[in-house]
Amino acid sequence: DIQMTQSPSSLSAYVGDRVTITCRSSQNIGTHLHWYQQKPGRAPNLLIYAASNLQSGVPARFTGSGSGTTFTLTISSLQREDSATYYCQQSRNTYMFTFGQGTRLEIK
Amino acid sequence: QVQLQESGPGLVKPSETLSLTCSVSGGSISSYYWSWIRQPPGKGLEWIGYIYYSGSTNYNPSLKSRVTMSVDTSENQFSLRLSSVTAADTAVYFCARDQGYISSAGSGWYFDLWGRGTLVTVSS
Numbered sequence: 001d002i003q004m005t006q007s008p009s010s011l012s013a014y015v016g017d018r019v020t021i022t023c024r025s026s027q028n029i030g031t032h033l034h035w036y037q038q039k040p041g042r043a044p045n046l047l048i049y050a051a052s053n054l055q056s057g058v059p060a061r062f063t064g065s066g067s068g069t070t071f072t073l074t075i076s077s078l079q080r081e082d083s084a085t086y087y088c089q090q091s092r093n094t095y096m097f098t099f100g101q102g103t104r105l106e107i108k
Numbered sequence: 109q110v111q112l113q114e115s116g117p118g119l120v121k122p123s124e125t126l127s128l129t130c131s132v133s134g135g136s137i138s139s140y141y142w143s144w145i146r147q148p149p150g151k152g153l154e155w156i157g158y159i160y161y162s163g164s165t166n167y168n169p170s171l172k173s174r175v176t177m178s179v180d181t182s183e184n185q186f187s188l189r190l191s192s193v194t195a196a197d198t199a200v201y202f203c204a205r206d207q208g209y210i211s212s213a214g215s216g217w218y219f220d221l222w223g224r225g226t227l228v229t230v231s232s
Contacts, residue, residue, distance in 0.1 A: 001169075030213030043202055043222035044153065050211050055220070067213075087153055091216040095166055097143075097155040 002026055002093050006086075006100035014108045019075040021103045023088035026069075032092040033071045035064055038102075039084045047086075048073065083107045110135035112203050112223035120197075120230050126190040130203030130223055137161050137184045141206035143219060144177065144188045146199040154199075158206055159186055193230045200225040 003026040013019050023033065031051035036044035046055045048064035051071060061076040075082055088100040116128035130142065144156040157167035159177040167175045171190070179186040190197060207220040 031211060032213060032216040034218040036219075043204075043225050044219070045222075046218060046220050049207075049218040049220075050209055050213075050216060089153075089218070091218060094217065096168065097217070099153040099155070102152045 001096055002029060002090050002098055004088055004090055004098050004100040006088060006103045008103060009101065010104040010106070012106040012108050013078050015078055015080055017078045019078050019082075019105065021073045021086055021105075023066075023071045023073070023100050024069055025071075025090055025092075027092075028068050029090045029092035031067050032090055033064075033066065034089045034091065035062075035073045036087045036089065037082075037084045038087065044087060078107065080107050110205070110221055112205065112221055114201060114203050114223045114226040116226060116228070118227060118229060120193055120228060121232050122194055122230055123192055126188070126193050126197060126201075126228055126230075128188045128201055128203075128226065128228070129185050130187070131183075131185045132205075133184070137179065137181055137186065141208070141217065142179070142186050143204045143206050145202045145204055145219070145222075146197075147202070147225070148196075148199045156188065156190075156201075195230050198228065198230045200227050 005024045033051045035048040038044040052064045063074045085102045085104045113131045120126045138161045141158045143158040159165045174191045176189040202225045203223045204219040205221040206217045
């Protein structure tokens with residue numbers, strides 16, 4: 001199985017800050033990496049697919065980058081509504097999709 | 109717009125079978141792969157498996173011996189059965205649509221639409 005590891009597990013930042021979350025895979029997954037945002041009591045919501053493609057309707061302050069084994073999700077100017085847990089997911093292995101453990105983002 | 113809705117019992121006894129259905133509205137179930145994903149309370153996401161509208165399936169190896177998925181194109185819905193459940197199977201269960209893409213790195217999949225999720229508790 002391809003293991004996904006996110007860092008940090010949690011972070012706290014101020015409105016307007018630039019925030020970066022990292023996701024690392026246990027093997028090369030090319031750009032088959034996707035990011036989701038989940039708010040309490042809600043289903044996950046797709047933000048970025050294929051490492052760097054912004055899903056329709058998602059604010060442009062969210063950007064994704066990376067390839068191979070290291071990926072980042074960046075929020076350029078944090079907004080209060082960005083308080084959520086963020087998950088990465090790989091689809092390089094189409095027989096076994098796996099998620100990172102999540103990064104909880106709080107607004108100070 | 110396409111919407112997904114999970115349904116099924118919220119309480120299942122240990123050793124029994126969990127059964128859930130995902131109804132797809134606003135669009136056809138055809139030509140897509142559909143997944144089940146679960147989330148134990150306070151924990152992360154675990155992919156359970158997917159089913160194609162034609163009926164072909166692929167399951168998470170850790171659950172494969174207990175999972176069965178099926179599809180009913182006439183009703184525009186697909187289903188999950190998980191047998192011999194224990195307390196460890198207590199989770200919110202989501203259904204989701206697998207969206208395929210082709211990139212320079214090859215083809216891949218992401219989950220572009222999700223149901224709201226349904227909590228299933230395993231308890232006697």
